[in-house]
Amino acid sequence: MSERSRAAIVTGAAQGIGRAEAERLAGSGAFVVLNDVDSDLLRETVAALGGPGVAAGVAGDVSRPETARELVAAATADGRYLDSVVANAAVLRTGMIYDLDDADWSDVVSATLGGTFWLAREAARYWRDRERGGADARRATLVLTTSRAAILANPGQSSYAAAKAGVAVMAQTLARELRAYGVRVNAIAPRAYTKMMRDGVGDFDPAALEEWSPTHVGRFVEFLCSEHAGDITGQLFVVHGWHVSLVRTFAVSDAVDLDWAAGHEAAAARIDGLFGEDPKEIAAFQVDDLPLARPDAPSPFSVENR
Numbered sequence: 477m478s479e480r481s482r483a484a485i486v487t488g489a490a491q492g493i494g495r496a497e498a499e500r501l502a503g504s505g506a507f508v509v510l511n512d513v514d515s516d517l518l519r520e521t522v523a524a525l526g527g528p529g530v531a532a533g534v535a536g537d538v539s540r541p542e543t544a545r546e547l548v549a550a551a552t553a554d555g556r557y558l559d560s561v562v563a564n565a566a567v568l569r570t571g572m573i574y575d576l577d578d579a580d581w582s583d584v585v586s587a588t589l590g591g592t593f594w595l596a597r598e599a600a601r602y603w604r605d606r607e608r609g610g611a612d613a614r615r616a617t618l619v620l621t622t623s624r625a626a627i628l629a630n631p632g633q634s635s636y637a638a639a640k641a642g643v644a645v646m647a648q649t650l651a652r653e654l655r656a657y658g659v660r661v662n663a664i665a666p667r668a669y670t671k672m673m674r675d676g677v678g679d680f681d682p683a684a685l686e687e688w689s690p691t692h693v694g695r696f697v698e699f700l701c702s703e704h705a706g707d708i709t710g711q712l713f714v715v716h717g718w719h720v721s722l723v724r725t726f727a728v729s730d731a732v733d734l735d736w737a738a739g740h741e742a743a744a745a746r747i748d749g750l751f752g753e754d755p756k757e758i759a760a761f762q763v764d765d766l767p768l769a770r771p772d773a774p775s776p777f778s779v780e781n782r
């Protein structure tokens with residue numbers, strides 16, 4: 477039995493960003509329940525964090541609602557208070573939409589969007605039931621993991637970008653739903669050199685690895701889960717190394733009114749007014765600042781000749 481009275485959950489935590497988040501939350505004094513589908517690597521990571529007094533592993537696929545129930549049960553055993561929940565696990569499949577098969581859609585959506593929903597729902601039920609049971613009001617934090625793929629609409633990642641966009645909006649919805657229970661909900665779009673990044677885009681220049689270390693994301697999540705984050709809720713941050721930016725989603729313009737009786741040409745002129753001087757086509761995707769070891773390698777985001 478652990479001496480620690482606060483608990484945290486991190487999914488997809490056997491390696492990469494999830495592991496870094498689990499390390500920081502354990503360092504902040506929480507008992508951390510780590511999840512991953514890779515049960516061997518999960519066991520090693522739990523041991524590296526300090527073993528049974530500090531952490532526990534719950535192997536399983538976040539696509540299954542049962543995994544979320546097992547995670548919350550393990551975190552709250554022995555009367556611990558669950559105050560930090562990080563939905564981090566995700567599945568990425570890359571390819572033009574005509575090359576993606578049925579499982580490329582369902583695996584991505586059920587793990588990335590479904591897995592986030594099941595965990596958030598289970599944690600929300602725990603916080604609601606606790607308060608209805610008359611327990612002392614306590615604060616808690618939920619962190620959902622989205623991606624710049626959703627913000628920038630990466631070509632070649634239609635299923636992943638769509639699932640991550642759903643996660644970003646879910647964070648805002650849940651921030652409103654759970655405010656009454658003292659639960660803050662935020663989303664991060666992390667950037668780090670991990671297995672997912674390496675498999676997706678290739679090796680990085682070793683000189684860039686310090687800036688791209690997942691430890692920075694772990695620190696930011698520890699901050700978000702702490703009282704230092706104050707009242708921040710319903711927000712989306714890009715976190716890359718020590719650089720943090722705030723994302724404002726869905727800017728809606730002033731409306732124009734259409735009069736269909738005046739014909740389509742008149743309607744087109746009104747619609748033109750929505751754009752002003754701006755182009756009507758979406759901008760071409762710019763592969764930006766990835767410090768690849770081989771800068772001449774073909775871009776994973778290229779849509780030419782595919």
Ligand SMILES: NC(=O)c1ccc[n+]([C@@H]2O[C@H](COP(=O)([O-])OP(=O)(O)OC[C@H]3O[C@@H](n4cnc5c(N)ncnc54)[C@H](O)[C@@H]3O)[C@@H](O)[C@H]2O)c1
Pocket residue numbers: 487488489490491492493494511512513514536537538539564565566567587591621622623624625665666667668669670671672673
């Ligand atoms: N690395 C980046 O730059 C980057 C960019 C944008 C978003 N993200 C997001 O950050 C999160 C972490 O990514 P990472 O780069 O650390 O990836 P990673 O591949 O290094 O680690 C992900 C871990 O999640 C586990 N996992 C995968 N599917 C799972 C499932 N269904 N159930 C439980 N565990 C599962 C994997 O086994 C792995 O250990 C993901 O949500 C990812 O989409 C990462």
